[in-house]
Amino acid sequence: xxxxxxxxxxxxxxxxxxxxxxxxxxxxxxxxxxxxxxxxxxxxxxxxxxxxxxxxxxxxxxxxxxxxxxxxxxxxxxxxxxxxxxxxxxxxxxxxxxxxxxxxxxxxxxxxxxxxxxxxxxxxxxxxxxxxxxxxxxxxxxxxxxxxxxxxxxxxxxxxxxxxxxxxxxxxxxxxxxxxxxxxxxxxxxx
Numbered sequence: 001x002x003x004x005x006x007x008x009x010x011x012x013x014x015x016x017x018x019x020x021x022x023x024x025x026x027x028x029x030x031x032x033x034x035x036x037x038x039x040x041x042x043x044x045x046x047x048x049x050x051x052x053x054x055x056x057x058x059x060x061x062x063x064x065x066x067x068x069x070x071x072x073x074x075x076x077x078x079x080x081x082x083x084x085x086x087x088x089x090x091x092x093x094x095x096x097x098x099x100x101x102x103x104x105x106x107x108x109x110x111x112x113x114x115x116x117x118x119x120x121x122x123x124x125x126x127x128x129x130x131x132x133x134x135x136x137x138x139x140x141x142x143x144x145x146x147x148x149x150x151x152x153x154x155x156x157x158x159x160x161x162x163x164x165x166x167x168x169x170x171x172x173x174x175x176x177x178x179x180x181x182x183x184x185x186x187x188x189x190x191x
Contacts, residue, residue, distance in 0.1 A: 019068040026059055026183040027190040029068065033119070043120035051127035053134075053141055056187050060144065060180035061126045061151060064172055065096035070117040072096060094122035097129075101154075105129070126151075133158070148176035 022028035033040040044055045066072035073092055077085045090099040093116025097105070105125050106112050114121035133139050133150040137158060141147070150158040152169045163169040 019070070023063055023068050024179070024182065026056065026186040029059070030190065038119060040119055040123075043123050046120075047124050047127035050124070051131040053127045053130045054184070056180050056183035057130060057141060057144060057147060058123050058126050059183050059187075060176050061130070061148070062094050062123065063179050063183075064148065064176045065091075065151075066094050068094065070094055070119070093117045094119055095125050095129075097122070097125055101129070144177040144180040145173045148173040 020029045020032040022032070030041040030044075044058055047053065047058055048055050062068055070093060072094070074088045074096075077088060079085050091097065092099075095116060097116055102114075102116060102125065105128055106114055109128060111121070111124070114125065116122055116125075129151060130141070130147055133147060133155055134141060136155055137146075137150055139146045139150060146158075149163045149169060152172055153163040153166070157163065163173070
């Protein structure tokens with residue numbers, strides 16, 4: 001009996017590490033991740049209440065940034081084309097938050113134990129960041145395209161228009177706006 005319990009626990013923990021299999025369907029994501037060990041829908045709704053950022057915007061950010069992979073990182077640079085070197089940035093986790101921005105979030109919110117690999121912590125960070133962008137830059141929460149540009153380029157980068165020289169930022173903003181609209185429609189119809 002004890003062995004069965006240990007195996008069941010290990011399988012449950014292993015399933016937490018894998019990203020959801022249907023990441024283009026918000027309802028399916030919540031169905032796959034709302035159980036004994038985690039409750040993504042509750043974390044998303046709680047963040048929406050705390051910061052006012054709609055759930056579909058929060059979820060679209062994670063989709064665009066990490067494809068719901070807890071330990072997502074940017075690619076490494078290579079020396080001489082084959083020797084692995086440093087990564088192109090310190091982005092990490094569901095939110096792809098940079099080290100400095102994550103540290104600022106922890107200081108300003110008092111959430112020193114928050115981890116970028118924890119969904120509830122990451123989605124709360126995203127809500128906080130979009131709230132800051134809306135307050136500081138005047139971007140409404142329903143303007144998915146510009147919210148993403150501010151997220152990707154940073155708030156100062158957005159003010160300077162740094163995204164204009166970055167095709168990956170513009171493509172990401174289009175992808176973000178599209179999945180945000182899909183998620184909004186799906187969430188309205190979730191049971």
